[in-house]
Amino acid sequence: MVKKRYQSFHLILLFTLVFLITTVNPPVHAYLNNPNDKYLMDQWGWLNIYADVTYSNGYRGDNATIVAVIDTGIDLDHPDLKDNIYTNLAEKYGTPGVDDDGNGYIDDIHGWNFVDDTNDTSDHDGHGSHCAGIIAATDNSIGICGVAPDVQILPIKVIETHKGDLSNLVDAITYACIMNASVISMSLGADPDEVGPLLKNKINNVISAAYYGNGTVLVAAAGNTDPLGIEEVMYPACNPLVIAVGATTKSNTKAYYSNYGNEVELAAPGGDSSAAIISTYNESNYAQLGGTSMACPHVSGVVALLLQWNKTLTPDEVRARLNSTAIDLGDPGKDKYFGYGLVNAAGALGLPQAHVYNPIVDWFFRNLWWILTLALAAVFLIIYYALRSKPKGGEPAYSASTTYDYY
Numbered sequence: 001m002v003k004k005r006y007q008s009f010h011l012i013l014l015f016t017l018v019f020l021i022t023t024v025n026p027p028v029h030a031y032l033n034n035p036n037d038k039y040l041m042d043q044w045g046w047l048n049i050y051a052d053v054t055y056s057n058g059y060r061g062d063n064a065t066i067v068a069v070i071d072t073g074i075d076l077d078h079p080d081l082k083d084n085i086y087t088n089l090a091e092k093y094g095t096p097g098v099d100d101d102g103n104g105y106i107d108d109i110h111g112w113n114f115v116d117d118t119n120d121t122s123d124h125d126g127h128g129s130h131c132a133g134i135i136a137a138t139d140n141s142i143g144i145c146g147v148a149p150d151v152q153i154l155p156i157k158v159i160e161t162h163k164g165d166l167s168n169l170v171d172a173i174t175y176a177c178i179m180n181a182s183v184i185s186m187s188l189g190a191d192p193d194e195v196g197p198l199l200k201n202k203i204n205n206v207i208s209a210a211y212y213g214n215g216t217v218l219v220a221a222a223g224n225t226d227p228l229g230i231e232e233v234m235y236p237a238c239n240p241l242v243i244a245v246g247a248t249t250k251s252n253t254k255a256y257y258s259n260y261g262n263e264v265e266l267a268a269p270g271g272d273s274s275a276a277i278i279s280t281y282n283e284s285n286y287a288q289l290g291g292t293s294m295a296c297p298h299v300s301g302v303v304a305l306l307l308q309w310n311k312t313l314t315p316d317e318v319r320a321r322l323n324s325t326a327i328d329l330g331d332p333g334k335d336k337y338f339g340y341g342l343v344n345a346a347g348a349l350g351l352p353q354a355h356v357y358n359p360i361v362d363w364f365f366r367n368l369w370w371i372l373t374l375a376l377a378a379v380f381l382i383i384y385y386a387l388r389s390k391p392k393g394g395e396p397a398y399s400a401s402t403t404y405d406y407y
C-alpha cells in the first residue's frame, strides 16, 4: 500500500514537471538594467567594448541618427532589424515611379542599390545584415542587441555577393550624405595598390566632402589579409579621414588575420574561429562570423552613441574622443596593430569602466522560472520523505510487527 502510494506520488511529480517544461513558456526576466535579448550571453564583443555600461545608462543611440551601412544590402524583413531600418516617408507615401523627395533616386524607400541601380536593398549574402545587427539589432528580447539599438540603419548596397565594384563607393558615400547620415560604416575594402589613381581621387574627394562638408564620421575595416605577412591597410580604411579598424579576439589580443599598419586607428571585436561574432543574418537568421568587417560596425555603433551624448561633435572631435579613451593594447601607446587601442563605449561617454553585465548572472535570471520550479519540486520531495519516515500516532516506530521478526 505504502509502496503504491510512493510510486504514484513520484509519477505525479514527474508528469507535472514534464508538463510544465513542455507547455509553459516562462517570462524572461531582464537582469537588472540589461537587455533581455536571447543571445546576449554570447555577445562578448558587445561586452568587451563596455556597451553594457552605455546601455544601462540609457545611451542606446538617438532615433534621429542615421548610420549608413555600405555593404551587400540588409535583410529588410529580419525581425531583429526591420524596425530600425530607415524609411524615407516621402517615398513610402509618395507616388511610385516618381522621385517624391527630389533627391535624384526614384522610390528610395529603404536606401539604394548601386549594384543594379534600383531601390531593392535586400541582402542576398548575409554580410550586410550581420554588420547592421552589430550596430543596431533591436532591443526586443529576441536574437541579439546592437551597440546602439535605437539608431536607424540606412542600407546602401554596393556588393551583391562577396565582391563588388569599388567605383560604386563614389555614389554610395554621396548618397549617404544626401540622406544626412551621421556615420558611414564600410566593412569593405581593396588593396590600395590595386585601386586606380583616378578612382582613388574620386573616392577621396567624396570622403573629404562627407567629412568636412557634412560632418559625417567614416569608419572602415582594415582588412583580413595579414596571413600574407604584408604591412598594409585596405582602402578606403587607409584614407586619413577614415577610421581604420583592426580586429581583436575575445581575450583582446590581435586577431591573426587583421591587417596592420600605421593607418590602423582603433581595434574592435572581430573574433576568430574559437569565438566569432554573433549577429543577424539574411533570411531572418543569425550567424557567427569573424573579420575586421565585424570590428568596423562595433566602432560605428560607438560613434552613434557618442553623437547621442553630444550632437555637436565634429568628426575630428569624435575621433579625438574615441582615441583618447580607447583601452591601450599591445605596446604602450598607439601602435600599428591596435592603433590607439580597443574602442571603449563607456570611456568615450565619460562613464565608469565597470561592467554592469555578467553572462553567468544573466543565465540565472533567464532560468529563474525553471530554477524555482525545480527547487519547489525538491522541497515537495523533502517534505514527503520527512512525513513518510515520521512515526504514526504515539507508538514507537519499532513497535511494528517487523520488529519481532528478529527473534
Ligand SMILES: [Ca+2]
Pocket: 091, 099, 100, 101, 102, 103, 104, 105, 106, 107, 108
Ligand atoms: Ca527619392
Ligand SMILES: [Ca+2]
Pocket: 090, 091, 094, 095, 096, 097, 098, 099, 100, 106, 107, 108
Ligand atoms: Ca516615389
Ligand SMILES: [Ca+2]
Pocket: 037, 080, 137, 138, 139, 140, 141, 142, 143, 144, 145
Ligand atoms: Ca534583438
Ligand SMILES: [Ca+2]
Pocket: 328, 329, 330, 331, 332, 333, 334, 335, 338, 339, 340, 341
Ligand atoms: Ca598600444
